[in-house]
Amino acid sequence: MKERIEIVASGFGGQGVVRLGQIIGETGVRQGLHVTMLKSHGTEMRGGYVRSQVVLSEEIIDSPMCESPDYFIALSSAAYERFKDTVPEGGLILYDPAFVEKIDEALPCRQERFPAKELSVEHFENPLFANSLVLGRVARLVDVLDKEEMLESLLEVIPKFHDRNREAFRLGYEYGG
Amino acid sequence: MEYRSSVITSKYLRSRKIPSTACSGCGLGLNHKIVVQAISELGLDVADVVWGTSIGCAGRQTFATWKGDGFAGTHGRVYAISRGLRVALPPEKKIILTVGDGDAFGIGLLHLIHAARSNADMTVIVNDNLGYQSTGGQYGWTTPQGSHTDSSPYGMFEHNLMSDEMDVLDILKGAGATFLARHVAMDGQRAVETVKKAILNRGFSLIHMPYPCPTNFASRELGSRNQVNIYRWIQERAAPLGEEKENTVWATGIWHDASNSRPEFSEYVHETVEKIRRTGSI
Amino acid sequence: MKRFLETGNFAITEGAILAGCRFFAGYPITPATELAEAMSLRLPQVGGIYLQAEDECAAMHMCVGAALGGMKAMTATSGPGFILYADPYGWALGCETPMVVLNSGRVGPVSGITGAPGQGEFYLMRYPTQGGNFETICLAPNTAQECMAMTVEAFYLSERFRMPVSVLADQLITDGFEDISVPENEDEMKEMGFRTWPREICRGPEFYPASDALDVPPVVLGHNTGALCSDWTPTEEGYDIEEVEAHHKHAYRLIYKVRNNRDLFSHHYEKKYMGDDPDLVVVSYGSPSRVVNTAVEKARSQGLKVGSLRLINIWPFPDEHFDRQCKYLCVELNWDGQLVREVQRAAPKGSGVHFMGTCGDLPTTPDLIETFEKLLKNEPIRRKGWVLEEW
Numbered sequence: 090m091k092e093r094i095e096i097v098a099s100g101f102g103g104q105g106v107v108r109l110g111q112i113i114g115e116t117g118v119r120q121g122l123h124v125t126m127l128k129s130h131g132t133e134m135r136g137g138y139v140r141s142q143v144v145l146s147e148e149i150i151d152s153p154m155c156e157s158p159d160y161f162i163a164l165s166s167a168a169y170e171r172f173k174d175t176v177p178e179g180g181l182i183l184y185d186p187a188f189v190e191k192i193d194e195a196l197p198c199r200q201e202r203f204p205a206k207e208l209s210v211e212h213f214e215n216p217l218f219a220n221s222l223v224l225g226r227v228a229r230l231v232d233v234l235d236k237e238e239m240l241e242s243l244l245e246v247i248p249k250f251h252d253r254n255r256e257a258f259r260l261g262y263e264y265g266g
Numbered sequence: 267m268e269y270r271s272s273v274i275t276s277k278y279l280r281s282r283k284i285p286s287t288a289c290s291g292c293g294l295g296l297n298h299k300i301v302v303q304a305i306s307e308l309g310l311d312v313a314d315v316v317w318g319t320s321i322g323c324a325g326r327q328t329f330a331t332w333k334g335d336g337f338a339g340t341h342g343r344v345y346a347i348s349r350g351l352r353v354a355l356p357p358e359k360k361i362i363l364t365v366g367d368g369d370a371f372g373i374g375l376l377h378l379i380h381a382a383r384s385n386a387d388m389t390v391i392v393n394d395n396l397g398y399q400s401t402g403g404q405y406g407w408t409t410p411q412g413s414h415t416d417s418s419p420y421g422m423f424e425h426n427l428m429s430d431e432m433d434v435l436d437i438l439k440g441a442g443a444t445f446l447a448r449h450v451a452m453d454g455q456r457a458v459e460t461v462k463k464a465i466l467n468r469g470f471s472l473i474h475m476p477y478p479c480p481t482n483f484a485s486r487e488l489g490s491r492n493q494v495n496i497y498r499w500i501q502e503r504a505a506p507l508g509e510e511k512e513n514t515v516w517a518t519g520i521w522h523d524a525s526n527s528r529p530e531f532s533e534y535v536h537e538t539v540e541k542i543r544r545t546g547s548i
Numbered sequence: 549m550k551r552f553l554e555t556g557n558f559a560i561t562e563g564a565i566l567a568g569c570r571f572f573a574g575y576p577i578t579p580a581t582e583l584a585e586a587m588s589l590r591l592p593q594v595g596g597i598y599l600q601a602e603d604e605c606a607a608m609h610m611c612v613g614a615a616l617g618g619m620k621a622m623t624a625t626s627g628p629g630f631i632l633y634a635d636p637y638g639w640a641l642g643c644e645t646p647m648v649v650l651n652s653g654r655v656g657p658v659s660g661i662t663g664a665p666g667q668g669e670f671y672l673m674r675y676p677t678q679g680g681n682f683e684t685i686c687l688a689p690n691t692a693q694e695c696m697a698m699t700v701e702a703f704y705l706s707e708r709f710r711m712p713v714s715v716l717a718d719q720l721i722t723d724g725f726e727d728i729s730v731p732e733n734e735d736e737m738k739e740m741g742f743r744t745w746p747r748e749i750c751r752g753p754e755f756y757p758a759s760d761a762l763d764v765p766p767v768v769l770g771h772n773t774g775a776l777c778s779d780w781t782p783t784e785e786g787y788d789i790e791e792v793e794a795h796h797k798h799a800y801r802l803i804y805k806v807r808n809n810r811d812l813f814s815h816h817y818e819k820k821y822m823g824d825d826p827d828l829v830v831v832s833y834g835s836p837s838r839v840v841n842t843a844v845e846k847a848r849s850q851g852l853k854v855g856s857l858r859l860i861n862i863w864p865f866p867d868e869h870f871d872r873q874c875k876y877l878c879v880e881l882n883w884d885g886q887l888v889r890e891v892q893r894a895a896p897k898g899s900g901v902h903f904m905g906t907c908g909d910l911p912t913t914p915d916l917i918e919t920f921e922k923l924l925k926n927e928p929i930r931r932k933g934w935v936l937e938e939w
Contacts (some may be wrong), residue, residue: 111553111725118553118727126553126725130663152842153724153835199685282787287881313772321779330787335769337616337643338778338788340635343609346601350573350610353597354617355770377609380602517838535597 090147090233093153099140099172100164100188102130105220108246109162109208110141115242116234117145120219125153138168145233160231162223163189183226185219201230218250225261235260236262274306283331291493293477293500296326296451301364304461315360316351317495320344320374323400323479324366324393342374345390346383352386352532360465361387367394368471371407371427371434382443382470386531389464390472395479403436403482408474410432410503410515414486429516435474439522444469446522450504451477452497453518460520467525468533476500476516550730556692556722557583560650560715561590562730563699564739567744569648570596571621573610575603578662579719580624580652587622603656604632608649612636615645618747618768620703624650626719627669628659630676637712638677641684641802643777644756645767646706646713646747648699649676651833653718653881655908656789664908665835668884673716674863681799683806686863687816688716688733692726698816698860700742705813707745709805710766716862718881720835720910749898750775755786758797760804762812791806806864816860817869821848824871826855828923831891832879833859836910840879841915854920862887868895875923876901879916883907902929 098109107128117124127142142155157177163169163184176182177199186204203226205219212218221243228239240258244251275284279302288294288526305315317332319325321341329338339347348361355361370378370392381388385392397406397415408428427434444468449457457475462472467521477500478484484496505511507519538548552558560583564572572591573575574584588598604625611621625633630651640647655661656668673686677932684706689698695893698715706713731737737744748765752773757764759838767786776786782794820841832840837858844856857869870876873896878888880903888903895901904911905920922929 112726114553114725118551122727124553124727127720128723128725141693150838151845151909152839153720153726154839154912156894156914194589225602303914319778326780326788329778329780333774334772335775336778337769337776338780339609340639340779341637343605343639346606346609347613347616349599350571350613350615350621351617351769352613353571353599354614354619359770376602377606380606411806535599539592539595543595546593 091159092148093144093146093150094231094233095158096143096145096160096162096227096231097140097155097172097175098143098164099159099168100149100160101137101167102139104139104164106139106164107175109220109223112145112239112242113143113227113234114245115246116239117143119238119242120235122147122197122233123150125150127153138165138171140168140172160227162227166190181230183223183230187222203264205261208264209257211255212260213253213257221247221254221257222261222264225258226264228258229262267490274302278302278305278312278333279331280333283329286326286327286331288323289481291480291491292323292327292480293451293479293497294324294393294395297391297475297477298328298331298364300451300454300457301362301391301461303458304465305362307458308462308465310360314358315362316355318344318348318361318363320363320365320369322366322368322398323395324364325369326400328364335405342369342372343377344369345374345377345388348388349384349386349531351379352388353535357387357530357533360389362465363388363390365390365392367392367396367408368398370404379437379441382441382472383439384531385444385528387468388470389461390393390470391461392472392474393477394474394476396476396483399479399482400525403486408476411418413483415483416486435521438472442528443522444470444524444526444528445471446473447520448474448516449518450500450516452501456518463520463523463525469528476504506544549737550732552728552730553725554692554728555582555725556695556717557586559692559696559728560624560699560722563696564648565590565594565596566696566731566742567620567700567703568656568747569587569620569622569703571611571614571619572596573599573601573607573614573621573623575601575607575625575629577604577626577629579654579723580626580629580650583624583650583652583722604629605635606638608633608640611647612640612645615640615647616767616769618749618770620646620747622648622650624652626652626654627656627666627672630669630672634677638679639765639779640712641677641682642779642798644710644766644802645654645777646710648702648706649712649714650699651714651716652722653716661908663719665881665910666719666907667718667834667836667886668883669716670862673714677713682802684714684863685711685810685813685861686714687813687860688862689860690721690722690834690837691856692728694860695721696728697731697740697742700744701813702815704743704745707747707766708762708812709809710764711806714821716834718834720812749773752785753927754784756782756784756798758784758801760801760808762805762809772842782855810864813861814866814868817866818856818858818860820844820856820858822855822857824853826874827853828875828877828920829855829857829877830877831857831859831887833862833887834881836879836881836906839910839913840916843913843920844911847917847920850917851918852917852924854924865890865894867894871896873899875899877904877919878902879904879911881905881907881910904929
């Protein structure tokens with residue numbers, strides 16, 4: 090694997106952004122990797138955001154900051170606007186169109202539209218499982234993350250609704266064929 | 267503090283600190299004798315008591331008088347230290363604190379209230395010389411209104427914890443103290459009996475004990491260092507509870523006795539922790 | 549060994565328990581609250597006691613009391629709470645009471661920004677109380693794993709030096725999640741380099757010997773040793789005394805027990821790319837040092853002759869690392885420059901000692917590398933409109 094893989098997830102409070110980071114990090118720990126996961130909160134005054142910064146590496150990790158994330162999971166337009174320019178060429182932005190309406194086409198990185206909220210409502214009549222869909226998608230996109238370990242981490246960190254979370258994770262993983 | 271050598275002094279006290287460096291005529295020795303006499307009459311040994319003190323006149327003069335283990339806290343914090351110590355000591359060890367009025371009712375009041383609130387087993391003797399005397403004589407929180415001190419040259423005009431029908435013991439009762447009493451230094455055996463009950467309460471006990479300061483308080487308020495005057499002045503303003511007169515400032519006796527009615531802090535904490543350790547819940 | 553994705557606060561809690569800590573008193577304050585919460589959960593499981601205090605001053609005094617009663621005790625706070633330790637910290641230094649104090653730095657002064665990292669207490673950790681005539685020991689870890697190690701080490705040092713020992717972290721380290729390995733038995737602890745020291749009891753009659761010796765057991769009350777401890781100048785037996793000569797003996801011990809036994813902790817530092825006498829040495833501690841290490845590594849790959857000196861033992865200040873005349877850059881999480889003053893003092897005359905400060909957020913790798921380049925080319929350094937002072 091690459092020397093270090095940087096994954097940023099950001100949205101607004103209450104969306105489970107910290108949980109997302111935690112589950113990705115937990116997967117790394119289960120796979121024997123070194124992991125850092127910083128959670129930070131922007132001020133509410135300025136269209137606030139919550140951000141998780143995950144670094145995965147086989148080596149001991151020096152900087153825990155994601156200065157040029159390989160993956161950016163954007164779950165609000167404020168978060169998208171704030172961090173989109175940090176993603177380098179070769180990086181990937183995964184965004185939920187329910188929250189991120191306007192896309193900056195000029196960015197050098199790939200951008201993948203993933204309607205997690207919509208899929209969650211469609212399949213479970215509830216937006217609650219959007220993050221499990223996102224995690225399934227992340228497991229598919231991030232080579233280094235093991236699908237099964239990720240699912241186990243998800244089920245451990247979120248002790249409720251195991252069946253639906255498992256199903257949501259599968260839908261996310263298999264999305265787009 | 268003028269102690270004559272006796273069985274009690276040689277058994278319980280360190281000769282190096284007795285006689286002490288207190289001013290001539292200081293009434294603190296009377297309070298100290300009352301406490302040691304009570305310990306003796308309860309048949310306690312030196313090893314049974316850890317003696318703590320504050321700073322100021324009451325703290326400094328009583329520090330290291332006890333033959334056994336002793337400590338002095340920084341100003342006002344001895345109640346917080348004692349709560350930590352209480353948890354670490356075996357329950358049968360008595361913690362007796364001799365402190366001053368500034369320490370207990372001023373800088374340490376918050377910690378005192380929390381010691382009472384938690385009902386931590388300690389006996390607090392508040393030796394009240396009616397102000398801050400070791401710094402030269404400034405008014406405190408129980409100084410009678412109108413008193414002249416170095417910081418109230420026109421007479422002490424603030425409302426305080428003993429003015430306007432207010433009583434500092436009310437605060438401590440409200441906070442949950444299980445034994446509260448008041449005596450003046452000249453109460454002799456009556457006070458000894460009260461201190462014995464305070465020590466026997468497995469919980470937070472406090473006795474407020476005003477004593478005469480001829481050097482600073484008396485010289486400013488009464489215009490004389492003649493100890494007879496200040497002793498009489500205090501005596502005139504004290505009367506047993508139920509026998510108060512118009513000029514009574516200090517009604518003496520047991521003011522509130524709910525001994526052993528509430529769980530003692532450290533025992534309760536230890537029992538609860540043990541239960542959590544065994545069963546995972548309370 | 550068990551591995552977790554957990555916070556620095558979790559790591560500190562586990563470290564304290566491994567070191568034998570069975571008493572914690574604290575007061576809720578961001579970002580040390582989660583440490584208090586973790587202690588309240590974990591201590592009862594091992595028969596230990598967590599108490600929530602009425603304020604930080606009471607919290608550390610409760611630790612003083614518990615330590616005087618023979619327990620290993622710890623308290624933790626952030627800067628605005630740390631200033632309330634001034635009173636008990638002095639008491640514990642003077643009475644030589646072992647305990648561990650953690651400060652997780654945030655942005656100040658006063659309440660400042662609660663949820664962002666800061667390093668405004670560099671000097672406060674050296675002088676946590678008034679009066680002088682003492683040395684302090686402070687360890688500054690930069691990862692969650694090291695938080696655990698340094699907490700264990702702080703307990704060890706506190707017993708051997710019989711004094712409070714502080715651990716200085718910051719919001720990023722205590723709140724951030726990382727992979728953490730927790731040893732499960734003594735062999736694993738040894739393997740990880742964890743040292744422990746049992747609580748012993750001073751039997752007197754010299755409770756405060758005029759000596760710089762290590763391993764004088766601390767005063768413990770309740771064993772009827774006749775032990776005395778107070779806030780006044782003590783005689784060797786513990787009586788209060790107002791004599792300069794007695795105070796001189798007391799102060800000698802408080803200062804020189806630490807100064808003369810520094811080899812016990814002076815190995816706590818990290819050097820990277822320092823073998824070839826780099827032209828620029830970047831000095832840091834705590835969370836900024838992690839970005840510094842990344843930046844220095846990148847700078848090396850670009851051919852810049854830069855090295856990283858990360859201090860873990862920050863007090864007493866390790867002057868011995870600054871014996872070479874070269875350029876130094878101090879990277880700190882404050883805008884006033886604190887560590888830089890100490891480096892300026894310790895470095896040989898003629899060394900260029902420079903400062904780069906950020907606050908609330910870590911410096912970025914590109915900014916650091918740009919600063920390295922400018923310094924190496926003798927150009928003035930500026931960053932994002934912030935005029936950096938030349939020291």
